[in-house]
Amino acid sequence: MALSRFFGRDSRNIWDPFALDSFPAPVLSLWDSDISAPSHQLFRDASAVANTQVDWKETSDAHIFKADLPGLKKEEIKVEVEDGRVLSISGERSKEESEKSDRWHRVERSHGSFLRKFRLPENVKVEELKAQVENGVLTITLPKVAQPKPNVKAIQIAGSADS
Numbered sequence: 001m002a003l004s005r006f007f008g009r010d011s012r013n014i015w016d017p018f019a020l021d022s023f024p025a026p027v028l029s030l031w032d033s034d035i036s037a038p039s040h041q042l043f044r045d046a047s048a049v050a051n052t053q054v055d056w057k058e059t060s061d062a063h064i065f066k067a068d069l070p071g072l073k074k075e076e077i078k079v080e081v082e083d084g085r086v087l088s089i090s091g092e093r094s095k096e097e098s099e100k101s102d103r104w105h106r107v108e109r110s111h112g113s114f115l116r117k118f119r120l121p122e123n124v125k126v127e128e129l130k131a132q133v134e135n136g137v138l139t140i141t142l143p144k145v146a147q148p149k150p151n152v153k154a155i156q157i158a159g160s161a162d163s
Contacts, residue, residue, distance in 0.1 A: 052114040070136035090115040
């Protein structure tokens with residue numbers, strides 16, 4: 001049986017486990033048809049966490065985290081370091097206000113709380129953490145502890161030049 005037959009005509013979202021349209025009709029009928037029903041809230045909350053995408057890059061002098069947080073203000077984002085070694089990025093995407101008479105055709109943008117945690121390596125200066133938001137991207141920079149350069153001493157070799 002083809003996946004497209006099982007998941008319906010539009011199989012673009014078969015790899016998104018939180019997309020409601022990726023479930024076959026019999027499964028969706030188990031829930032209320034009201035998109036604001038509590039059963040749908042579970043999927044939206046899980047999607048908010050899963051869709052908070054973070055890149056972590058290590059350079060020669062820092063660890064850099066970049067999180068896509070479109071539409072969030074810096075006041076809605078919390079960056080913390082727990083127990084000196086766990087970076088925590090959290091916040092909440094507010095639900096868009098709507099009138100009773102509004103009829104939603106599609107709700108794909110997630111809302112609700114999100115939380116991502118990362119265990120930091122030993123070589124970071126947690127006290128020098130810097131965070132900034134620009135164009136919906138949170139950038140967190142953690143400088144690395146400078147590695148002491150090895151003390152190399154050249155040793156003169158004794159002996160004749162012919163040997």
